[in-house]
Amino acid sequence: MWSIELPAFVPFFxxxxxxxxxRGALRSVLMLAVVALSGLHLWFLDGxxxxxxxxxxxxxIPYRVDELSIVFGYVFxxxxxxxxxxxxxxxxxxxxxxxxxxxxxxxxxxxxxxxxSLFVFWEILAVSSVFLxxxxxxxxxxxxxxxxxxxxxxxxxxxxxGLLLHVEQSGSLEFGFIGTDHLGGWxxxxxxxxxxxxxLLHTWLTDAYxxxxxxxxxxxxxxxxxxAIYTLARGxxxxxxxxxxxxxxxxxxxxxxxxxNDLRRVxxxxxxxxxxFMVCGIGIGTALAINGAVSHAFVHIIYKSLLFMSMGxxxxxxxxxxxxxxxxxxxxxxxxxxxxxxxxxSISAFPLFSGFVAKSMIMAAAIKEGYxxxxxxxxxxxxxVLKHAGIQIPYFAFFAHDxxxxxxxxxxxxxxxxxxxxxxxxxxxxxxxxxxxxxPFATDFNPYDLTHxxxxxxxxxxxxxxxxxxxxxxxxxxxxxxxxxxxxxxYRRFLRRLVEKxxxxxxxxxxxxxxxxxxxxxxxxxxxxxxxYPTGKGAVIRPTGNMVMYIAILLAAYLWLLLSFPH
Amino acid sequence: MADKxxxxxxxxRNVKIVLYGLYISCAILLLLDFIVHRHTQHRWEELLGFYSxxxxxxxxxxxxxxxxxxxxxxxxxxxxxxxxxxxAQEEDYVVD
Numbered sequence: 283m284w285s286i287e288l289p290a291f292v293p294f295f296x297x298x299x300x301x302x303x304x305r306g307a308l309r310s311v312l313m314l315a316v317v318a319l320s321g322l323h324l325w326f327l328d329g330x331x332x333x334x335x336x337x338x339x340x341x342x343i344p345y346r347v348d349e350l351s352i353v354f355g356y357v358f359x360x361x362x363x364x365x366x367x368x369x370x371x372x373x374x375x376x377x378x379x380x381x382x383x384x385x386x387x388x389x390x391x392x393x394x395x396x397x398x399s400l401f402v403f404w405e406i407l408a409v410s411s412v413f414l415x416x417x418x419x420x421x422x423x424x425x426x427x428x429x430x431x432x433x434x435x436x437x438x439x440x441x442x443x444g445l446l447l448h449v450e451q452s453g454s455l456e457f458g459f460i461g462t463d464h465l466g467g468w469x470x471x472x473x474x475x476x477x478x479x480x481x482l483l484h485t486w487l488t489d490a491y492x493x494x495x496x497x498x499x500x501x502x503x504x505x506x507x508x509x510a511i512y513t514l515a516r517g518x519x520x521x522x523x524x525x526x527x528x529x530x531x532x533x534x535x536x537x538x539x540x541x542x543n544d545l546r547r548v549x550x551x552x553x554x555x556x557x558x559f560m561v562c563g564i565g566i567g568t569a570l571a572i573n574g575a576v577s578h579a580f581v582h583i584i585y586k587s588l589l590f591m592s593m594g595x596x597x598x599x600x601x602x603x604x605x606x607x608x609x610x611x612x613x614x615x616x617x618x619x620x621x622x623x624x625x626x627x628s629i630s631a632f633p634l635f636s637g638f639v640a641k642s643m644i645m646a647a648a649i650k651e652g653y654x655x656x657x658x659x660x661x662x663x664x665x666x667v668l669k670h671a672g673i674q675i676p677y678f679a680f681f682a683h684d685x686x687x688x689x690x691x692x693x694x695x696x697x698x699x700x701x702x703x704x705x706x707x708x709x710x711x712x713x714x715x716x717x718x719x720x721x722p723f724a725t726d727f728n729p730y731d732l733t734h735x736x737x738x739x740x741x742x743x744x745x746x747x748x749x750x751x752x753x754x755x756x757x758x759x760x761x762x763x764x765x766x767x768x769x770x771x772x773y774r775r776f777l778r779r780l781v782e783k784x785x786x787x788x789x790x791x792x793x794x795x796x797x798x799x800x801x802x803x804x805x806x807x808x809x810x811x812x813x814x815y816p817t818g819k820g821a822v823i824r825p826t827g828n829m830v831m832y833i834a835i836l837l838a839a840y841l842w843l844l845l846s847f848p849h
Numbered sequence: 850m851a852d853k854x855x856x857x858x859x860x861x862r863n864v865k866i867v868l869y870g871l872y873i874s875c876a877i878l879l880l881l882d883f884i885v886h887r888h889t890q891h892r893w894e895e896l897l898g899f900y901s902x903x904x905x906x907x908x909x910x911x912x913x914x915x916x917x918x919x920x921x922x923x924x925x926x927x928x929x930x931x932x933x934x935x936x937a938q939e940e941d942y943v944v945d
Contacts, residue, residue, distance in 0.1 A: 421934050540915035541923070613856040649890045657891070665907040681858065733887040737900045740878045744904035747875050750868060752912050759916045765929070767922040774929050 287333050289345040290355060290393055291403070293320035294362070294386025301378040310370045313378065317366060317385075321359035324352065332395065340455045343395025349722040350576070351392045354512045356720065357580045358389050360706070361504035361587055368591050368699035369497035380413035381501045388505035392512055396455040397445040397470075400513070404441055404477075408434030411506060414498030415490050423493045429773075430490035433483075434506075437476035444469030460517035471518060478510030478561065479554050481530050485770035487554065488538075492546040492603075496594035499546060503553060503590045504583045511560045511579050520567025528565055529659040532558025536666030541759055541766055543604045545679055546593050549586070552629070552671040555663055556582050562660065563644040566651055569723040574643030577717055581628065581636035581710055588625035588703035589675060592618050595692035595700070596679055602687075605674075605761035610684030617691050619680040621700040628707040630672030630742060631664060636707045638738060639714035639729045646727075664738075665745040672742075673749050678761060875901070 297316035301309055324347075333345040347355070362385040369381065387410060391403035408431060415427035447466030449455055460467045476483045487507070491499050518524060535551035535558075542548045556578070563575030595618050596611060597603045612619040624635070631637035641664065648657040691697060710717050718725055729735075752758040767775075813820035858864055882897050889895050896902075 422930065425933055536911055537915045537918050540912060541919040612858070613854075646890075654891070661903060662907045662911070665904050666911050669908050669911055731888075732885060733889065736878070736881055736885060736887070737894070740882070740898075740900040741904035741907075743871070743875050743878055744901040745908035746871060748905045748908035748912070750871060752909060757916075758912060759919060762919075762923075763926055764923045765926055766919065767924060767928075774933075778932065 287331055287345065288323065289333065289390070290320060290324055290347075291386045291390030293317070293323075294382050294389060298379045298382035298386065301382055302375065305375075309378070313366050313382065314363065314370075317359060317363050321356070321363065324355050324359060327352070337398075340398070340449075341396070342399060342455065343457075344399045345393050346395030347393055350516060351512065353576050353580060353720045353722065354392050354508065355389065357583050358385065358392065358505065358508075361385075361583045362389075362501075364584075364587055364591075364699045364703050365497070365500045365504065367702070368500055368587075368594070368696050370695040371693045372495075372497055374417060374495075376413060377417045377495065377498060380410050380417075381498070383410035384414065384501060385505060388509050391509045395457060397441075397448065397457050398455055400457055401438065401441050401445060404473075404509075405435065405438045407506060407509065408438060411502060412490075414501055415494040417498055418493060418495045420493075426490045426493040429770075430486045433476060433486040437473045440469050440476070441473035444471075444473060457513075457516065459519070462518070462521060462523070471514075471521075474510050474513050474517065475527075477506055478514060479507055479531070479557055480527055480561075481534060482769045484531075484535075484554050485768055488547055488550045488768065489770055491550045491553075492544050496597045500587050500590045500594055503549075503586050507553065507557055508579050508583055511557065511564070511575065514561065515564050515572060515575060519564055519572055521565055524561050524565030525653060525656055526565075528558045528560070528562030529656045529663075530558070531555065531561055532663035533659050533666070536663060536670055538766060538768065539666075539670035540674065541762075543606055543761055543763060543765075545603050545605055545608075545675055546590065546597070548670055548674055549589055549593060552589075552667065553586060555667060555670075556586065556629070558663065559641060559644050559660065562656065563647060566644075566647050566653070568647055568651065570643055570650065570725070570727065571647035573718075573721045573723050573725050573727070574640060574645075574647055576721055578637075578640040578644060580717060580720075581640045581707070584703050584706050584710075585625045585628035585636060588621065588700055588707065589629065589671065591696065591700045591703065592622035592625060593675070593679065595696050598696070599689040599692055600687050604763065605678040605682070606763050608679055608685050608687060609682040610680070611687065611689070612680040613684075614688050615680070615691055617697060618700070619676065621697075621704045622676050622680065624704040624707055626672045626676050628711065630668040631738060632742060633730070633735045633738060634708070634711045636710040636717075637667075639711060639717065642729045642734060642738070643727055661741070665741060668742050668745045669749060673746065682761075 293316050297313050300312045300316065304312060327347060330349075331345065331347040332343060335342040335344055362382075365385075366378075366381065369377065372378065384407065387403045387406035391400055391407060394400040394403055412427045412431045412434070415423055415430060417423075444466045445455075447464065448460065448470060449466075451464050451466055460470055462468055462471060476486075479487045491502055494502055514524070532555050535554040539548045539551035539555070542551065560575040560578050560582070563571040563578065565571075593603060596608060596615070599615065600608060600611070602608050628635040628637045631641045645657065645660055645664075648660060714729060718727065749758070810820075812818050815821060858867075879898055879901050882901070887894070893899055
C-alpha cells in the first residue's frame with residue numbers, strides 16, 4: 283500500500299526551484315515529470331491521509347486528503363500538466379516559476395486541513411498568480427495586475443479576520459463546515475466569495491484574465507476560482523443564499539459575454555457563468571448537488587483550459603484577440619479550430635461531451651428540491667452558454683468575416699496540450715462512470731436517459747437556430763471595438779473621480795490653511811522685527827546709570843519691607 | 850493579404866448545407882417530442898416542445914437583452930485607460 287505522507291504542494295515548489303535553475307529541454311522534461319509523478323503519487327494514495335502539527339496551543343493540519351479534496355487534487359494535476367505542456371515553448375523563466383508556485387499553492391490550499399494553512403496558501407496563490415498577468419509586460423497588464431493583486435490580498439486579509447473570529451467561537455482551527463451563524467463565518471464566506479467571483483466581487487477576473495499572457499491565462503482559469511469552489515463546498519454546503527448567488531452568477535455574465543469584443547474576456551464572463559452552476563449546486567447541498575458541483579468543477583477546468591488554450595494559440599499566432607480584428611482563421615488553423623469546437627461543445631453540454639454529464643446533475647438536483655425558478659434560470663444560462671461560449675468563440679475567431687489573416691497552426695506542444703484536453707472532454711462525456719467513481723458521494727446517476735438527452739439536444743439546437751435566425755435577420759449585435767462598463771466602474775471611475783475631487787478639495791483647504799499660518803507667522807516676525815529695528819522700542823540703548831538707579835529702587839523696596847515687618 | 854484559394858466555407862453551397870442540416874435536425878428533434886415517451890420530473894416539461902421553445906426564446910431574449918444592455922454600458926475603448934495609462938498609445942502585444 284502506498285502511503286508516503288509527502289504533501290502534494292512540495293513537488294510543485296520543488297519543480298519551481300528546478301525551473302529556476304535549469305533551461306531548455308531539461309527544464310521541460312523536469313517540469314512535466316515532477317507534476318506527472320506528483321499526480322501518480324496522489325492516484326496511488328490509499329485512503330485518507332492526515333498530517334498533524336502542533337503550533338502554540340493549536341493543532342495544525344497542513345496536509346489532509348479526503349474524498350472531497352482528492353477529486354480536485356486529480357483535476358488540478360491534470361490542469362497543471364496540460365498548462366505546463368501548453369507553455370513549454372515560452373522562454374520566460376519567471377512565467378514558468380510563478381506558474382508552478384501558483385499551481386502548487388492551489389494544490390496546497392486544497393489539502394490544507396486547517397484554516398491557518400489555508401490562509402497561507404491563499405496568499406501565495408494571490409501573489410504568485412499576479413506575475414502571470416505582469417509577464418505580458420505592457421503598462422495595461424501591469425495596472426490590471428495591480429488591481430487584481432489588491433483585491434486578492436484583500437480577500438486574504440478578510441479570510442484572516444474571519445478565521446480569527448471563527449477560532450474564538452469554535453475553539454478549533456480545523457477547516458470543516460463553517461456556516462453563517464456568526465460574523466466569522468460571514469467574513470470567511472466573503473473571502474471565498476471574492477476568490478469565487480461572486481456578483482459585484484467578480485471584476486478582478488474579467489479585468490485581469492484577458493490581460494495575462496497567452497499561456498498565463500490557461501493557468502489562471504484553472505486554479506484560483508476552483509480553489510474557491512472547493513472551499514465553498516467544504517465550508518458552506520447547503521447554505522441557501524448560495525443557490526441564489528449561483529443563479530445570479532450563471533445568468534448575468536451571459537448578457538455581458540455577448541457584447542464583449544475581446545474573446546478572452548468573453549471566456550472570462552463565461553467562466554463566471556460556469557462557476558454559477560457550481561455555487562448553485564453547493565447551495566442546494568444534497569449529495570446529488572454536491573456531486574454535480576464537484577464533477578462540474580472537474581470537467582469545467584478541462585474544457586475551460588481547452589478554450590483558453592485555443593484562444594491563446596490564436597493570440598500567440600496573430601497577436602490579436604478582438605473579434606473585430608480576427609475571423610476566418612479556420613483556413614489556416616484548422617486543427618486549432620476543431621479542438622476549440624470540441625471545447626465549445628463540451629462547455630455547451632452537448633450529449634457525449636463532458637459538460638453534459640456534470641451539469642445535468644445540478645439541474646436534476648434543482649428540480650428535485652423544488653427550486654423551480656432557479657431551475658429555469660439555470661436552463662436559460664445553459665442556452666446562454668451555448669450562445670456565448672459555444673458559438674461566439676469558435677464562430678468569431680475561426681469563421682465569421684474573413685479578416686484576411688493567414689497564419690499557421692501553433693507550435694506542437696500547444697497542439698498536443700489542446701489535444702489531451704479535448705480527448706479528456708470526449709472521454710469523460712462518453713464514459714462518465716470514469717468521473718463518477720471519483721466523486722465524494724456514491725452515485726448511480728445516469729445522464730444518458732432518452733428524455734434527458736432529447737431535452738438537452740432540443741434546447742441547444744433551437745438556441746443555435748435562434749442564433750442563425752438573428753444573424754440572418756441582422757438583429758444580432760455586431761462585433762464592435764468598445765468596452766462595456768461593469769461593477770469595476772465603481773473603483774476605476776467613480777472612486778477615481780471621487781478621490782480626485784477630494785484631493786482637489788484637500789489641496790484647496792491645505793493651501794488656504796498654509797497661507798493663513800504663513801500670514802500669522804509673518805505677522806509675528808514683522809512685530810518682533812519692528813520692535814528691534816533702529817527706531818523700534820526694543821532697540822533703545824540704555825546707559826549703565828539706569829541700572830544703578832533700578833538697583834537703588836530695589837534696595838529701597840527691601841529696606842521698606844524690612845522696616846515694616848521686623849520679625 | 851491576397852489569398853485566391855477557396856476554402857471550405859467560401860462556397861455558399863457549403864454554408865447552405867450546414868444551415869439546412871441544422872433546420873432538418875431541429876425539425877426532427879421537435880417531432881421526436883411527439884413520438885418518444887418522456888418521463889418528466891416537472892409539470893412544465895410535459896408541455897410538448899418545451900425545451901425547443903425555451904431554447905429558442907431564451908437565446909433570442911439573451912441577444913436582445915444584450916443589445917439593450919450594450920446601449921447602457923458601452924463606452925469607448927479608452928474610457929478607463931485614457932486616465933490610467935501614462936503612455937499615449939499602447940504597443941500591440943509582442944510575442945515571446
